[in-house]
Amino acid sequence: MARIGFIGLGVMGREMALNLAKAGHTVVGHDVVPGVAEGLAAQGITPARDLAAAAEGAEFVILMLPDTPQVEEVLTAPGGLLGRLRPEQLVIDMSTISPVATRKMAEALAARGVAMLDAPVSGGVTGARDAKLSIMVGGEEATFVRARPILEAMGSKVVHVGAIGNGQTVKLCNQLVCAINIQAMCEAIALARASGLDPAVAREVLMGGSANSWMLENLGPKVLAKDASAGFRIDLKLKDLRLANDLAFQQGVPLPGTALVTSLYLEARAHGEGSNGNQALFRVYDRMTAQDR
Secondary structure, three states, X not given: OOEEEEEOOOOOHHHHHHHHHHOOOEEEEEOOOOOOXXXXXXXXXXXXXXXXXXXXXOOEEEEOOOOHXXXXXXXXXXXXXXXXXXXXXXXXXXXXXXXXXXXXXHHHHHOOOOEXXXXXXXXXXXXXXXXXXXXXXXXXXXXXXXXXXXXXXXXEEXXXXXXXXXXXXXXXXXHHHHHHHHHHHHHHHHHHHHOOOOHHHHHHHHHOOOOOOHHHHHOHHHHHOOOOOOOOEHHHHHHHHHHHHHHHHHHOOOOHHHHHHHHHHXXXXXXXXXXXXXXXXXXXXXXXXXXXX
């Protein structure tokens, strides 16, 4: 059993940290929100007063943070962990951030003899809670092998996808597929409703054929119920789409579908829906078809 410093105990991170504790690891947790780590003490998480305390003595230091600037602040910014980590420690960043920034941070850590993996996840809060996340891992093969038992305590599918930064790239590919899938679902439901069909019946039929998808099965009921409650927020979806579009620009790859769905999510945020669940894209279609009146 390992000692793990876990930094970032939001809706995903807390579930992942708890699964590590359930697996028998010693988990020392830290979050910028006061009281979050302390609130998990009864469930096996040892609260840390700051970043240094979370990382001290840890074999693995795991990050689950919102965006690139937060990861940079924790690792390489002044006051971060860069000067405190030891060569025997392994950093695993499970956030979804820029692949380019990931490689730069890995280089800075490697200069001090510290290895890093990027291991973003897919599966949402349910996958995090049930330890059934899909985890895509970039980094050296030997480093991946060392970390695999830790990752398998949080996910049911753990795949090494090559060099550092590749995990983030695969995750961005995942996110654009998810966003376009949600868009297709919302369009189909909007068209069925406008044509006088029962959208619930239309969904049932679609799930029985090649149009079926995880989104249709899991978020379809929320769309039908006009439930915009947050699981994965629109603001976070937009962050991931921004990263995907940035990467596509760098690589010279046109992503017209991704550009369109990004614009629709921006419309949703412009209407104050950034904190809603990403299935709230249906509200854009409600506005365009006068269903919100």
